[in-house]
Amino acid sequence: MKQADIFLAFFRVGILGYGGGPSSIPLVHKEVVDRYQWMNSDEFSDVLALGNALPGPINTKMAGYIGYRVGGALGMINAIFATVVPSIILMILLLTVLNAYKDKPWVHGMSQAVVPVVAVMLATLTWDFVKKSTQSKLGWGWTVGFVLGSVVLLQLVGLHPAFLIFGLLLGALLMKNRKSVPDAVKKVQSK
16 A cells, blocks of 8 residues: 555656646655655655755655655655656657647746746745744744855855755754764763
């Protein structure tokens, strides 16, 4: 049953994820966190960050990792298959239809209507992540600082997002290790 759930979850994302990886991320979140509860939002954030740091399409990387985590190697193959096959079928069908009607105004309008929908979906997901991050020990100040710092580095400096994500992950690991070292020292001293 779990393999069927994996297939259905990522098949829905593959079918409905029109617009590429950014439009698929909220759909994956809905399936993995809300519907099947295979992970929580914090774990999903980590998977998303890791997926963004690696090369290749985000949707298949996330499907592979989540499929492996939920259903092992078979789950990974299942999730990637369920993600890729709908895209292949839809690309063949849509490109055939769009090529036949490419000069029609309704095709142009349909293509333009996708952009604001994807923007709203990403903004909603971003706001959910901001709300969750403010509930951490760091609070609003650090959250706003990280958001503003990220915007400056990405937009004004032109830093590649992978470097920013790698730096944030490295910083998080160093902070975690720094906090665990005094705890380990206290345990040794108490013995």
